[in-house]
Amino acid sequence: MKTHIGLTSENANAVAEILSKLLADEYILITKTKKAHWNIEGADFKPMHLFFEEQFGQIDGFIDTVAERIRSIGHYTPGTLAEFLDLTHLTEKFEGKNNSNDYIKALLSDHESIVYSIRENINNINNSYNDEGTSGMLGSLLEEHEKMAWMLRASL
Template sequence: MRSINIGLTDQQREGVIALLNKDLSNLYLVLVKTKKYHWDVVGPQFRTLHQLWEEQYETLTETIDACAERVRTLGGYPVGTMEGFLKMASIKEHSGDIPSATEMVARLVQDHEQIIRDLRDHVEQCSESFHDEGTADFLTGLMEQHEAMAWMLRSFVEGEAVRADGHSPSLNEKTAVGV
């Protein structure tokens, strides 16, 4: 890396770049999984999931570019091979099977929640260990995006009745209306 004078030491920037490359790897892997499920989904939920996943993979594509550009901004180079992504990612691919639509959603929820946990840890490391508030802020924004994606997917599989006041109906209310 060339000497960059932005108020961070080379070691701080290298630490942040390593975190960003892990995040980039997770983002790329969840993009591939989302696209694959977009192509393979069948059943009564086809149209809804097909459209939702198209929206999500378009957002992920923009996010991946922003993450790679953040790495470059700090003087590093983003990981850019499938081998590299698979080595650095904390989420795993599920090659060799085509699950049901509900299982596809459940797997993506797990992946987004893992990404959220990793981002939460990386935000703290960027701020506390590396004193890079700019990247901490950037990662906070990514975390919020993934929280929204996970919520949308989680809402799809939860399917529990909720009253207008936001609470779940009691057992008596459920049996009275046949829920």
């Protein structure tokens, strides 16, 4: 059934494309955060293991929010690892050691990259594509990523 929510088909297509890239970024980020959770070693193992678990729980919520927004505007979401790797601007590679500093630095860089990407797109989505709903959702997501980046930064 066709979606009738006040967005032109062209605008919904453009927004869905932007959101699909964000969804891919979020999926790569949750995967890297789970890797940190599973592989962390060192004297701070227990608190960092729990810290990363809390973070991937939050990111899981972000993934659902972005995917549901894509569906709300009448599009299907990417959902395979190959699709996510094609769409993301993050790298799935982690080249550090299994210690908290190396994981935190890598995850912080990814959160900051997502913050920049959201910031680049938020006004464009509202002004060029007339999608205040997505713009508002992205504003909330931006704040959450900024807070998570702060938490990571403060842990270094």
